[in-house]
Amino acid sequence: MRDGGGAAEAPVARAAAASGYEPSADGTILRVENLVKHFPVRKGLLKSVVGQVHAVDGVDLEVKQGETLGLVGESGCGKSTLARTILKLIEPTSGTIIVNGRDVTRYKRKQMREVRRELQIVFQDPYASLNPRMTVRNIVGEPLKIHGIARNRVERNRRVEELLRTVGMSPEHANRFPHEFSGGQRQRIGVARALALNPQLLILDEPVSALDVSIRAQVINLFDSLQREFGLSYLFVAHDLSIVKHVSDRVAVMYLGKIVEIGTREEVYERPTHPYTQALLSAVPIESPQQRGKRRRIVLEGDVPSPVNPPSGCRFRTRCWKAKEICAEVEPPLENHGFDHPSACHFAEILEPLKLSEQATLSEHAPTVDIDTS
């Protein structure tokens, strides 16, 4: 751990699944099947429902022990709604959520509380997610209190201090209030709170996007070291493709409520077959001026359509340079299409958007992209 603060010396004894539930035999902690979340759109005096926001529309995914699944997509694609629905902070419309082998989809609040020993979340904005009137001690200690884990105050304090050390802060910070800390330190406090119950899976919802560049790397390295130390699994939700690449073992790409491509990091970043993934990767700014003109840029036309009336068939077709008639009629299934990982495109083909070439192919508009069809 190179993240400035004190490293965790004493590993927090891993209370092997505090709730007694363990991952299934193949190590799956979380499985989500055909998860749907629609929000009603209400209008008029009687607030009658005039439409549905299709925020999450049939998502399947699983997270195994010790792995990081990255979930990328642009704003409004439903990635944060998905993260919250999995924890049932938002009630799902339909679908199944399986945590350590048990179906929690219909669990009531009280039952969910037990599940949250295994599943915790770290929010994006460390300024909004910490109660400004509570000390760090009370913030980090609250889950311990609620779940009756520490028997008395002394034990709870000891555990809070241990947790603070684990996230690279000093135990003396326990009596201070959130406003006394910078963004990076607040995010560490949020992580300490999430770790209090010894969870197996952390859902990280844009955990570093509110932080300055030099601080981001500190927090990312903290996640790295926590994962190594405690065997944690992460569902890492973010829009920054470079960060997701750095942290993830597998990556899922979301567009308008659906996963359009999923695979290992190498599969998705080096051999993407869905045009949206290809465009997304090609749109990331280059890393050094030496790369100018050596990367092909696919500039998509237009904006993401409204999730209230998503396009028929393939949802990406309105911005896709490959779209044909079938795309409006038949929704492409998330399948391998003869490649090593699934993508939801009728015309799936490998394109290497990150590959640099000496020949200058300056930014060009999508329709002119020549694709080797041999």
Add this chain to the structure above:
Amino acid sequence: MRSTRRSGFVPDPLLSIRDLTVDFATEDGVVHAVQGVTYDVYPGETLGIVGESGSGKSVSMLAVLGLIPQPPGKIVRGDASFKGRNLMQMPNDELRQLRGGEMAMIFQDPMTSLNPVLAVGFQISEAIIAHNSDVGAEKARERGIELLDLVGVPNPDQRYDQFPHEFSGGMRQRAMIAMAIANSPSMLIADEPTTALDVTIQAQIIEVLKAAQRETQAATILITHDLGLVAELADRVVVMYAGRVVESGDVYTIFANPRHPYTVGLMESLPGLTVGDESLQPIPGQPPSLISLPPGCAFHPRCSLSNGRPRCRTEVPELHETGHPEHWSACHFLAELEGYKSKLVTEAIG
């Protein structure tokens, strides 16, 4: 767009900032937002100003434009001249003619910088008429539609009469750019122009910015925290930390051989998309409080090069030339970074 400076002929700078120092009086004390900042902007070039929040990158520009409220702000000392005219002594109404005319701005958040109750097109025409009293309403409308078309707003003649809330984020930013280039400025100031936008929209706006530069031949000041944007667009780079310029130079030199430990730290802490996958080397600690800055070099408590050497704690480093032409670094020990190669450019081209 390449600056003409390396060809031997050095034109007069368009904008010169000398020793600019800006303070803000707050309840907690005096915030030293900008301290002795000096740089030039040459005609037609793109200058990237890089820094994190609180580095003074935006404040220094706002001060030059006369947009710092005084009080609480105070320009303690320093000079700025635009085309040889002293901006610090300029009466307000003259400055106002310059802003939106010869010097135009593109801000980060197009939602707060467009008036929500006026049609987008009207706001563009208003900018044209405000600076050209002889242009009639009809003519201004024509030009406004032309500009919307230029920045890639589809159906510009219908979009002209729509309101900002009917535009998406990307479209609003396009409208802002149309407004900025309405009066053919010679200097465009883009403050985090893509930060609030999604990746695919960002890519569109970068293209629009390039088109706007081609159209106006304007020098562009690109204020950003995003090194990728700088790599993409800038000719020269100024790196700021805690209110000071810590490094400046040609974009290729800065990316390949940074000579200030802060610039090095920034590059080492970025996860790469195409470069190697080694673990990140963050800059330890936090940015300093601008109210009580560390003595000596403000970066020394976080610096990997300082190693507790007393000179870093006692003496504020001046900008020194590194040996590369026009490459400056404000580090006492910049010589020790000679030969350092950034990980961002070591990757061979495949």
